[in-house]
Amino acid sequence: QMLREKKERLGVDAAKVEVRFEELTVEADVRVGRRALPTLLNCAVNAAQELATSSHMCTTRKKPIKIINGASGTIRPSRMTLLLGAPGSGKTTFLKALAGKLDSSLKLKGKVMYNGEEVNSSTPQYLHAYISQYDLHHAEMTVRETIDFSSKMLGTNNEFEMLGEAIRRKKGVINKVDQDLDSFIKATTFGEGSNLTTNYIIKILGLSECADTLVGDEMRRGISGGQKKRATIGEMLVGLARCFFMDDISTGLDSSTTYEIVKFLQQMAHLMDLTVVISLLQPPPETLELFDDIILLCEGQIVYHGPRENATGFFEIMGFKCPSRKNVADFLQEVTSKMDQKQYWIGDENKYQYRSIEKFAESFRSSYLPRPAKDDLCRTNNTGKREEILTSATRRISRWNIFKACFSREVLLLKRNSPLHIFKTVQITVMALVISTVFLRTNMNHKTVLDANKYMGSLFMAVVIVNFNGMTEIGMTIKRLPTFYKQRELLALPGWALLSSVFLISLPMSLLETGLWTSLTYYVIGYAPSFLRFIQQFLVLFAMHQMSMGLYRFLAAIGRTQVMANMLGTAALIAIYIFGGFVISKDNLQPWLQWGYWTSPFTYAQNAVALNEFLDERWASEFYYANAKTVGEAILKIRGLLTEWHWYWICVGILFGFSLVLNILTIFALEFMNSPHKHQVNIDSTKTKTECKKQKVGTRNASTGQVALPFQPLSLVFDHINYFVDMPKVTS
Known part of the structure; x- marks a missing residue:
């Protein structure tokens, strides 16, 4: 509250957003029926059908399904709104639609407006923040570093310095403000963070x-699950946005931790x-009382939207009452369920009929008006601030600052x-020593073509091992992709910033590895003195290593999963070796198949290291083969180089x-390809729900509340079961 008052007095207050x-x-x-299953055959058939559909050769067999169906309402500022709904009711999609973070594969109709201005791509990102239900973080970073990176990406790392600038601008009654601000800074500053x-x-x-504890993962000890959830919330709270949509x-x-977090959000x-x-599944009563409004979402339709204290009254008008022993949140989710609705009926049981979700939604729209007069007043007060909101986009950070934030994080990682x-480093050192002993210079001469063939084998092994050493990029890239997809969506992290930093x-790592290999093998094997x-061979291996890392980064970015990336990496590895000109000569x-030879990167690396070695003076002994006049030229001719x-x-x-080129393609893959773990809607389950909700229980026999189960019910009987643990003799 002190921070708010000081901002208002200094003229740096932010507008409310309705x-x-x-x-x-x-x-x-x-897709319909069995074609929706993610089998190998279905994936191949679906891909072929998508290609044929894009070429207008056939029509798609997909069917549209409404996740959100004609929702309308107003969410007011300075109030906490709870979004209730059963799993699969569309809560996540609804929150993403309000936050402007909806997936491009979904079709959006209708309007979402902030203070009367429709949300679009030009809406400042810092106005709204969506907090995901998944805790995706870099396990190697601490909590402070994770939240600090979000602060840099959202441009709030110097938010409190605005107060200092305002103080310097206003020379009037500043002493009291300066003292309060100084006490606030001292109260919030701890540790080494600045x-x-x-x-x-x-x-x-x-x-x-x-x-200052690492976040951790399955292989690295870190913070607890509850602390990870708080860190996830802190990632977006640090943006100091005006609208928060939390999933x-x-x-x-646990319930006490949830209460503490929601209490803080309420304040x-x-x-x-x-x-x-805020979307919650089953909030306890004490947590529910912290909210001002409730949105009840059932199968994509808003059944109730209004003050929390009036929610049970609306359903009581419809003939359903919440028992005193019942949690209100559970009642609101069960009263629309066909299996649980009858127990809340307060009328004559013989007159009970199932009230469908459509009936509740229609009754809410027609007879219940939850909009107080404050809505119009809030909109009137904020009309004058629309221009301020839309023109204050200077908080967007520059590309240079984005790059600095990403680069500093990559150095930390x-x-x-x-x-x-x-x-x-140890691996390539050991391999270099092994190869050096295999091709030891005491056993290597340079007078005949057979001697040159041995050197050709050692050069081939150098290129192969340097290429293999770049394959670690597959695992490292796959590991960071889930976090990148989340940050791309929520923090607007661009792919170029990540890849350029990587x-x-x-x-320097590539220089170190190729430098070690060249230093340990060049003179031991006995290449051209x-x-x-030496420098030219090092340059070729460095270029090959960079190409290898770029190739496997690209394959990981388009594969997106460990299995797919490994499969693509293995296939690419085999292809570039087969067409590289050593396993099978170009001649x-x-x-x-000549195109394969000229498109393989291995071709150019093998040719470069061979030219660097065999055009040296020591391979200038006379030897006539075809148009070749020396031993060096002859081995190149024989190998088709x-x-x-x-x-x-x-x-x-x-x-x-x-x-x-491969790094540029990786940037495009990071920018435009989506996460492979997105939730897919199943048409069968939706059909079943639709058919179930359209059925009406009109007769007494149908109103018994019994539902046919899709399996044979079995009874489990147990009696006199004891469980005990023998106490150790030392303690007994």
């Missing part, structure tokens, strides 16, 4: 004890004039993942070109 939605409908196209916004959020969420934030939390909503909508990079971080040749390839020196620089340039 959310209105009119005839909001969200549709999805789903971001006041991050410190503030950490303290009010009760994360002070674990602020199932109680998942994995923020009331004191900071925020618009807050590099340090935390140092055991992996140390292992890679690419720059990989340069020239420092210039032995069929003419219609290039023989002119200028091809060395062309091959190196093509390898760097491969790396550049």
Whole structure:
């Protein structure tokens, strides 16, 4: 409250935001019946059908289904709104539609407006925030670092410095404000963090004890599940948005923790004039009382939207009463269920008829008006601030700041993942020593073609091992993709910022690994005794390593799962080796397979290292083969490789070109491909629900409340079961 008052006095107050939605409908196209199952055959048939449909060769067999059906209402600022509904009722889709985060594959109809202005791509991102129900974080980062990164991406890392600037602008009655601000900063500053916004959020969420603890995962010890949920909430709260849409934030939390978090959110909503909508599955009574309004969503339709205290009264008018022993939240979700509705009927049992969801929604729209006069007053007061909201987009951070935030995070992750990079370094060192002993220079001559063939084998192994060492990018990229997809959606994290940071971080690691290999093998094996040749071989291997890392990053980005990425990586590895010109010479390839030779990156790496070695003076012994006059040229001719020196620089340039193109393609894959773990709607279950809700129980026999079960009921009987544990002899 002190922060709010000081902002108002200093002229940096933010406007209230009222959310209105009119005839909001969200549709999805789903496949019918067995074709919806994700089998290998179905995936192949569906892909072929999608291709044929895009070519207008056939029509799609998908059917539209309404996830949200004609929802209308108003969500007022300075109030807490609870979104209730059974699983599968459309709560997540509804929240994403209000937050403007709806998936592009869904069809949106109707309007969502903030203070009368329709939400679109030009709406400032900091006005609204969607908090996901999934806790996806980098396991190697601490809680403070996770929230601090979100603060940088949302542009609030210097939010409290605005007060200092306002103080410097106003030279009047500032002493009291300055003292209060100084006390606030001292109260929220703790530890080593310098971001006041991050410190503030950490303290009010009760994360002070674990602020500098790693988040952790299945393989790394970290914070608890409840603390992860708080960190997830803190990621978006740190944005200081005006509208918050929170999806199932109680998942994995006990009731007391949920109450504390909701209590804090209630205080923020009331004191900071925020618009807050929270989805909970089964809130306890004490948590329910913290909310001001309730939205009851059933099968995509709003059955009730109004003050919390009037919810039971509306259903009592319809003939259903909540017992005193019953939790109101459970009553609201069960009263629309066909199996549970009858127990709440307060009239004559013989006159009971099932009230469908459509009847409740129609009765609510026609006879119940939950909109107080304050709505119009709020809209009138905020009309003058629309321009301020839409023109205050200067809080959007620049691309340079986005890059700095991503780059600093990647440097941090590099340090935390140092055991992996140390292992890679040790691995390539051991492999270099092994290969050096196999091709030891004491057993290597350079006078005949057979001697040259041995050197060709060692060069092949160098390119192969450097390529293999880049395959670790598959696992590292797959591991970071779920978190990236979440941050791309919620923090507007661009793919170029992530990939450019990863690419720059990989340069010194690539230099180290290829430098170690070249240093340990070049003179031990006995390649051309020239420092210039040494540097040129190092350059080829460095370019090959960069190409390899770019290739496997791209395959991971389009595969998106570990299984698919490994399959694509193995297939690509086999292809580039077969067409690389060593396993099968270019002269032995069929003419219609020549394209494979020129498109394989291995071709250019093998040609470059071979040219660098065999065009040296020590391979200039006379040997006539075809048009070749030396031993070096002869081995190149026999292997079907290039023989002119200028091809060395062309091959190196093509390898760097491969790396550049593959990294650009990876950026496009990160930007436009969606997460493979998105929820899919099943048409069969929806049909069953639709048919079930359209049935009316008109007769007395049908009103017995008995439902035919789809399985044979069995009885389980147990009697005199004891469970005990023998006490240790020491304690007994």
